[in-house]
Amino acid sequence: MILAGGRVDELNVLTYYRPKSAVPFGGFCRVIDFSLSNLMNSGIEQVAILSQYRSYSLINHIGTGAAWDMTGRYRRASILPPFTASEGGSWYRGSADAVFKNLDFVKYQQPEDIMILSGDHIYRMEYQDMISYHHEKDADLTIAFTKVDRNTAQRFGVAIIDDEDGNRGGRIQEYWEKPEKPESDWVSLTVFCFKPETLYRALEENQSGQSFEFGRDIIPSLIQQKCRIYGYKFCGYWGYTRTIEEYWRSNMDLLGENPSIDMEAWGIRTNLEHRGIRDFQPALIGDGAVVENSMIYNGCIVEGTVKNSILFPGVQIGRGAAVENSVLFFDNVIKRNCRLNKVVADVNSTYGEGTVIGPELEGVPAKVTVVGWNNQVPNQTIIEEGATIYPHLKNGQWLRHVKNGEVLR
Amino acid sequence: MIRSKEVLVLLLAGGVGSRLNILVQNRAKPAVPFAGLYRIIDFSLSNVMNSGLTKVGVLTQYKPLSLMSHLGTGEAWDFTGRSRGVKILPPRTGSRDSDWYKGTADAVRRNIDFINANPTDEVLILSGDHIYHMDFDAMIEYHRSKKADVSIGMMVVPKSEIHQFGAGITDRYNRIIGWEEKPKDPTTNLASMGIYVFDRKYLLNALARNNDDVDFGMHILPWAIDNDNVFAYPFYGYWRDVGTVQAYWEANMDVIRRDSGISPQQWGIRTNVTTAGMSADRAPARFGSKVKLLNSMISSGCKIMGHVENSILAPGVIVEEGAVVRNSIIFTDCHISRRATVDLSILDKRVRVGEQAVVGAGKNFKTANRLKPTHLYTGITLVGKGTEVPAGHKIGRNCVINSYIREEAFPGKVIEDGESLFPDGEIS
Numbered sequence: 072m073i074l075a076g077g078r079v080d081e082l083n084v085l086t087y088y089r090p091k092s093a094v095p096f097g098g099f100c101r102v103i104d105f106s107l108s109n110l111m112n113s114g115i116e117q118v119a120i121l122s123q124y125r126s127y128s129l130i131n132h133i134g135t136g137a138a139w140d141m142t143g144r145y146r147r148a149s150i151l152p153p154f155t156a157s158e159g160g161s162w163y164r165g166s167a168d169a170v171f172k173n174l175d176f177v178k179y180q181q182p183e184d185i186m187i188l189s190g191d192h193i194y195r196m197e198y199q200d201m202i203s204y205h206h207e208k209d210a211d212l213t214i215a216f217t218k219v220d221r222n223t224a225q226r227f228g229v230a231i232i233d234d235e236d237g238n239r240g241g242r243i244q245e246y247w248e249k250p251e252k253p254e255s256d257w258v259s260l261t262v263f264c265f266k267p268e269t270l271y272r273a274l275e276e277n278q279s280g281q282s283f284e285f286g287r288d289i290i291p292s293l294i295q296q297k298c299r300i301y302g303y304k305f306c307g308y309w310g311y312t313r314t315i316e317e318y319w320r321s322n323m324d325l326l327g328e329n330p331s332i333d334m335e336a337w338g339i340r341t342n343l344e345h346r347g348i349r350d351f352q353p354a355l356i357g358d359g360a361v362v363e364n365s366m367i368y369n370g371c372i373v374e375g376t377v378k379n380s381i382l383f384p385g386v387q388i389g390r391g392a393a394v395e396n397s398v399l400f401f402d403n404v405i406k407r408n409c410r411l412n413k414v415v416a417d418v419n420s421t422y423g424e425g426t427v428i429g430p431e432l433e434g435v436p437a438k439v440t441v442v443g444w445n446n447q448v449p450n451q452t453i454i455e456e457g458a459t460i461y462p463h464l465k466n467g468q469w470l471r472h473v474k475n476g477e478v479l480r
Numbered sequence: 481m482i483r484s485k486e487v488l489v490l491l492l493a494g495g496v497g498s499r500l501n502i503l504v505q506n507r508a509k510p511a512v513p514f515a516g517l518y519r520i521i522d523f524s525l526s527n528v529m530n531s532g533l534t535k536v537g538v539l540t541q542y543k544p545l546s547l548m549s550h551l552g553t554g555e556a557w558d559f560t561g562r563s564r565g566v567k568i569l570p571p572r573t574g575s576r577d578s579d580w581y582k583g584t585a586d587a588v589r590r591n592i593d594f595i596n597a598n599p600t601d602e603v604l605i606l607s608g609d610h611i612y613h614m615d616f617d618a619m620i621e622y623h624r625s626k627k628a629d630v631s632i633g634m635m636v637v638p639k640s641e642i643h644q645f646g647a648g649i650t651d652r653y654n655r656i657i658g659w660e661e662k663p664k665d666p667t668t669n670l671a672s673m674g675i676y677v678f679d680r681k682y683l684l685n686a687l688a689r690n691n692d693d694v695d696f697g698m699h700i701l702p703w704a705i706d707n708d709n710v711f712a713y714p715f716y717g718y719w720r721d722v723g724t725v726q727a728y729w730e731a732n733m734d735v736i737r738r739d740s741g742i743s744p745q746q747w748g749i750r751t752n753v754t755t756a757g758m759s760a761d762r763a764p765a766r767f768g769s770k771v772k773l774l775n776s777m778i779s780s781g782c783k784i785m786g787h788v789e790n791s792i793l794a795p796g797v798i799v800e801e802g803a804v805v806r807n808s809i810i811f812t813d814c815h816i817s818r819r820a821t822v823d824l825s826i827l828d829k830r831v832r833v834g835e836q837a838v839v840g841a842g843k844n845f846k847t848a849n850r851l852k853p854t855h856l857y858t859g860i861t862l863v864g865k866g867t868e869v870p871a872g873h874k875i876g877r878n879c880v881i882n883s884y885i886r887e888e889a890f891p892g893k894v895i896e897d898g899e900s901l902f903p904d905g906e907i908s
Contacts, residue, residue, distance in 0.1 A: 098764035099780070138760075326766075334763040335781065343760060349753045352745040353516035353779040353793070354765060355736065360773055368764035369517070369780050370745065381764070 072177070073106055074166050074261070075190035076123035082315060084443040085417055087462050089128040092190035094318075095400045095418070097325055097334055098366040098381045099348060100341035101132055102312070103190040107148075108339045111139040113198040116146035117180060120190070121169040123153055123162060131345055138342040151176060165283030171274040178271075185270055187285065189261035193310025193321050195337040201303045202264055204240055211269040211298040214243070214290070215262035217305045225250055226313070227258035228286040232302035240303040246294055248286040259286065260305060269298060308332060319415055319439045322381055322398045326364050346401055348384040359390050375405070389424075396435050400444075413456065416442045423450035430456055438476065487620055487677075488600045489533050490591070491524055492584055493608035494541030499724045501855045502864045503828060505883055507546040509723070510608035513811050513829075515735045515744055516779040516794045518751045519550055520722060521608040526749040529557040531616035533604065534564035537594050539587045541571055541580065549755055556752040569594060583694035589687045595680065603683055605696070607674040611731050612719035613747040614675070619713045623677040628711040630682065630704050632656065633675030635715045644721070645671035646697040648705075648712055656710045659702045670712065672697065673719055682708070718742045725855055725862065729826065732792050732809050736777050762795045770801055786816070794829075803833075808840075817871070825861040828883065834871030839863060839881075841874040847898040849878045851908055856880065856898075 075092040085094050092103035103120075110118055118141055122129050129150070136148030151173045153162050163169035170177070170187060177185065184202055196215070205213035216230060228248050232255075235241035245254070263285065273289050282288050293300055308331045310321035324331040343349035351370025356362065361376040370384040375392035385402040388394060392409040400418040405411065409422050412429030413436045422428075426448050430436045436456040442448075443462030454460070454473040461480035473479055497509025504512060510521035528536060536559060540547055553559075554566030569591050571581055581587035588595075588605065595603060602623065604616055614633065623631040634648055642663065649658035649668045660666060676696065678686075686693075686700050693699035704710050718741040722728040734740035754760045762781030767773075774789040781796040786803035794812040799805055802819040811829045816822055820833045823840035833839055845859030856862070856878040863869065864883030870890050875881060876897035889905045899907050 328768065335761070338761075339763065340761065343753055350745065350748070350750060352735075352743070352749075353777040356773045356776050356778060356788075358775050362767045362771055362773055364769045365767050366764040367767065367778070383764075 072170060072173075072185065072187045073103065073118065073120045073190040074169065074187065075103055075120050075129060076126075076163060076169065082312070082318060084441045084459055084461060085315070085318070085415070086124075087443060088125055090122065090124045090126070091312075093128040093132055094312075095383060096193065096312075096322070097332070097339065098383055099368045100334075100339060102193065103129070103132070104339055104341045105193050105195070105337075106188055106190045107139045107141075108337065109194075109196050109198060111141070111340065112338045113196075115186065115198060116141050116143075117182070118147065119149045119151050119173065119176065121151050121163070121166075121173065123169070126150065126152055132342055134342050134344055138340055138344075149176070165288075166285050167274055167277050167289050168283035170270075171278060171283070174271060174274065177267075182267055185265045185267055187263045187265065187270075191312070192260060193308070193312065193332060194260070194305075195307055196260075196262070196305060198262075198264075201262070201305075204236075204301065204303050205264045208240075208242075208301045209299065210264075210301040211266050212290070212293055213240075213264040213301045213303050215260040215305045216240075216257040216302045217260055217309045218256045219258050221253055221256050224253035224256060224258050228261075228290070229253045229255050230257050230259065230302055231255045232257055232304070238304060238306075240301055243294065243300045243302050246290050246300075248284075248291070257302065257304070260309060261286070262305075264303075269293070315415065315439050315441055319398065319413070322415075323379070323396075325366060325381060326379060346384070348401075351384050357390075360388075375407075375409075383418075406450075412436060413438070414440045414442065417444035417462065419444050420446040420448065422448045423452065425451040426454070427452075428454040428458075486535060486600045487533055487602045487604050487616075488595060488598045488680075489528050489536045489604045489606065489616075490588055490595075491521070491528070491536060491538045491606050491608045492587060492674075493521060493538050493547060494544075494581055494587060495607070495609055496542045497609060497723055499855055500722075500728060501725055501852060502862050502880060502882060503725075503728070503826065504543075505864065506543060508540065508542045508544060511543075511547040511550055512722075512728070513794060514611065514722070514728075515732060516777050516792050517753075518744055518749060520611065521547065521550070522749050522751045523611050523613070523744075523747075524606050524608045525557045526747070527612070527614050527616060528604075528606070529559070529750065530748050531614075533616060534559060534561075535598050535600070536566040537569045537591060537598075538566060538608070539569045539581070539591065541587070544568070544570060550752050552752055552754070556750055556754075567594065583698070584696045585687060585700050586694035588683075589691070592684065592687065595684070599680070601680060603678045603680050605676045605678065609723065610673065610719060610721055611742065612673070612715075613717060613742075613749075614715060614719075616675075616677075619675070620677055622713050623711070626654075626711045627709065628677075629679050629708045630701070630710045631677040631713045632701070632710065633673040633715050634670050634712040635673060635719055636669050637671045639666060639669050642666040642669055642671055644723075646674075646701065647671055650712045654712045654714065656705050656712050659705045661697045661702070672701075673715060675713075676701075677713075725826070725860055726858055729809065729860055733790070733807075736775055736790065736792060768801065811865075820869075824859050824877070825863060827863045828865040828867075830866045831863045832868045834869055834873065834887070836872050837869045838874045839869060841876050842897065844897045845877050847876075847878060849880060849900065850898045851880070851900050 141148040231245040233241040312318040354371040357374035360373045363378040366381045368384045372387045374390045375388040378395045380397045383401045389407040394411045397414040404421045406424040409426045438457030442460040445463045455475040457476040459478045493510040559566040647660045648656040720731045765782040768785035772787040777792045779795040785801040786799040789806045791808045796813040800818045803816045804821045807824045809826045814831045817835040821838045825840045848857035859877040861879045863881045867885040868887045870887040875895040880900040
């Protein structure tokens with residue numbers, strides 16, 4: 072079961088109309104494709120996606136599930152939105168509540184194990200290995216952990232794992248959700264493998280409480296009950312994109328000679344029907360084009376300069392324009408002589424001639440500028456670094472000069 | 481009388497296309513890759529889809545495997561659903577022994593049961609090996625308004641090329657009053673595009689007339705023109721028969737030339753992206769930091785570290801640092817190693833060019849291929865599927881390097897202009 076409902080405030084403009092899991096990533100796909108492809112490559116083909124916040128984009132994206140081979144007699148990708156029932160019904164009040172509300176669905180499948188994972192992370196993991204570990208230990212719950220710098224650990228679930236199995240994992244001794252002073256470097260990836268009875272019981276007990284989250288409520292209560300809870304140690308790349316700065320940095324991890332994210336080696340698949348990207352022809356690189364250390368998908372037309380950047384399908388870069396350190400989502404049109412430096416641009420916008428965003432080229436500025444979708448940026452507009460532009464601004468709302476860090480809405 | 485919208489489509493996809501040389505060694509001509517992501521047949525299939533026609537029979541014969549896997553369920557062209565469908569119609573054993581299709585009309589005649597099983601007022605017969613964009617719906621409307629028995633899609637071509645086509649003479653109502661099949665001394669420049677709308681009953685009668693009438697252009701159409709109502713449907717857009725290596729290369733180059741009139745994307749051309757090796761599994765193209773690019777088309781999954789100029793790269797092509805690819809068409813998953821050069825060449829799938837090797841060396845474009853002087857005479861060199869060109873070797877102009885030749889089989893360091901190399905190391 073993939074938890075895909077969340078909206079994250081820091082990604083603000085990008086999650087205005089879509090859940091975070093549906094945010095574009097990697098030059099052609101969406102964040103949730105990493106979890107879905109991991110599931111496909113691990114041979115797990117009974118998948119449910121719990122979705123609540125503006126599900127439309129996500130429903131479109133999942134389609135029939137065929138892109139991840141999740142169609143067939145025993146294979147399926149189901150989307151489970153909140154629903155009303157004869158005794159009322161309500162929105163999902165938290166991740167644990169979302170799963171609880173769909174226990175009928177879960178029990179009907181008679182699962183041997185239940186995996187619950189977040190659809191918001193960038194990583195490649197062989198879930199079967201974690202499931203084997205879960206079986207070997209006869210655990211009630213196994214949680215995947217990765218090591219981070221302790222200074223950043225307070226934003227995650229943190230655990231002390233004993234060294235029962237060295238690098239592979241061990242029994243969890245202590246667990247804190249988002250502790251102020253972390254006492255360990257091991258943080259939770261929000262990848263759980265449950266024994267079904269343990270999950271059913273824990274969710275039912277949790278219903279009498281006030282809060283309904285796996286990290287905050289379910290895990291601590293299972294630990295208190297002295298259940299067999301194991302930590303599975305994961306040491307690959309883990310992209311956690313909660314802020315726009317982190318999101319930009321994860322994108323840059325796709326570039327370079329030996330990128331930390333290698334989507335082909337990881338077997339990442341996406342739904343090419345979504346936004347019709349299958350219908351794009353190969354990228355056209357015109358005569359005036361200069362391309363350096365970048366990623367460009369089919370359907371792009373490049374006649375200007377593109378450096379250290381990622382262009383999603385259908386992006387057009389006009390003559391004399393230069394784009395550096397930027398991530399441009401689907402179907403953006405950058406007109407002649409624009410200069411974009413460190414910009415994350417949501418879909419379907421046109422940047423009028425001579426628009427300048429971010430500081431002069433050469434060198435990476437400190438702050439990312441984010442532009443929401445469906446904007447028509449007037450010619451010669453100047454936007455300083457770190458600005459935030461809301462989606463779909465009306466003509467009269469535009470300024471000639473948007474200042475450093477300003478929010479235009 | 482209200483006519484149903486439905487028109488049965490028969491797509492003739494059996495052609496050998498032998499003038500495409502080794503590109504059709506393992507596949508039928510309609511299955512030859514085109515413009516990076518596509519295959520030639522995608523153009524006909526997409527035109528059918530975009531015209532709103534949904535019942536299609538594809539008549540195959542020659543090396544159909546690659547074509548069949550490409551068609552799949554027909555889902556890529558929206559041909560799946562209750563009343564929609566694409567059927568592959570291979571030759572079957574008839575009541576007598578000679579079972580292969582003897583010509584275009586013979587192929588259709590042998591599938592009369594398919595036509596009867598899908599009774600529509602008209603039947604649209606197409607060839608699957610042309611590059612063009614056409615609205616068949618408008619042609620069918622035209623056919624109906626002219627009350628024609630047969631309508632033929634026709635366009636003006638240079639007189640020097642008319643000898644490859646069926647040629648028609650029309651009156652001022654576009655009625656065809658004279659026909660010359662592949663004329664040596666043409667009296668007209670109006671060429672048949674091999675696109676016919678037949679009234680179904682008329683077609684069935686015409687096919688029943690004489691079983692020795694095996695070809696539309698040679699037998700059925702001349703008779704119909706002499707005796708019945710045959711109209712020319714004029715077409716003015718981009719249309720190419722890519723039946724020769726030269727025409728194939730030029731049409732590909734048209735795709736990267738502005739204003740050439742061909743644009744697969746704007747034409748709404750679809751392909752099957754889930755066939756093995758196509759774009760479904762490919763990430764965006766990646767470009768290194770010492771790249772030089774000029775006027776090229778580059779597909780997803782490519783890794784470009786070198787220099788690419790006036791070329792078309794299919795998915796998954798790797799161009800290492802210092803390598804140069806110029807005026808060439810490169811099929812999927814080819815690998816051009818460091819400081820190698822590929823010039824004016826067509827590389828079939830999974831060709832590996834070793835370090836500092838040159839494919840298309842020298843400036844002698846005039847020595848035609850010795851074995852097939854009519855195939856290769858302008859300097860284009862062909863390298864077959866899966867061949868490994870050893871490091872440091874030089875291959876000249878108008879050469880044919882056959883498929884699956886291992887490094888060890890290369891006899892010397894140089895393949896001269898116009899020579900062909902075979903897997904056993906023989907040069908001719």
